[in-house]
Amino acid sequence: MFGELSDLAGSVELTLENVESTFAAHEVLLMKFPSFKTKKYAIAVNKQLIRETVILADGDILALLPPFSGG
């Protein structure tokens, strides 16, 4: 979790068990952090942005990326 989301969650990293897809993982995160529902962000799996649900394997790294504001 990055940017504002790490603020809201109070942490940067966590491990999720028994989630077979990005959809399932996202549902778990929304349960844990309901405030994410009002936020805008993209999801990346192993550094690749995804547009649709992806099946997850052990060790995959899911990242929630709020709108970028570099530069």
Next chain:
Amino acid sequence: MEEKKKKIPKVIYVGPVSPHFIAESIAKHSSKRNIGAHTIFLGQVRNDVIEGKEVTGIEYSTYEEMAEEKFYSIREDAFSKYDLTCMHIYHSIGVVKTGEISLFVFVSAKHRKQVFEACSFIVEQIKSLVPVWGKELFEDGTHNWKTNNANLK
């Protein structure tokens, strides 16, 4: 072209980019006699006023592994689109105070047209594709998460 692909320079730079570092980068290019034009873009932290509070600095954070990959692909794209001699990009992470430099893009080629276009392309790509986040810091210890104006997906 092959020669340009060998190096994978690191872009993420801790703290502000100093004017001294920029001057040294320029000086180093005097030995590259085939260059006829440079452009430099410097992103400077601005003292925006948000809800009556003035920004004193920006704390940048990043998803470093992904950011370095994005910087590398922007670099490759720029080299394939434009006829460039060399290119350097540095982006700060950590706290950069207002008036200090957080982004340094330095593009060199034989002729001016290429460098103007390439520099603009690179800066726009960085703003829209690289996972970096800026947290605007206020004097009273509070903060606001910055949003860039254009090209948010």
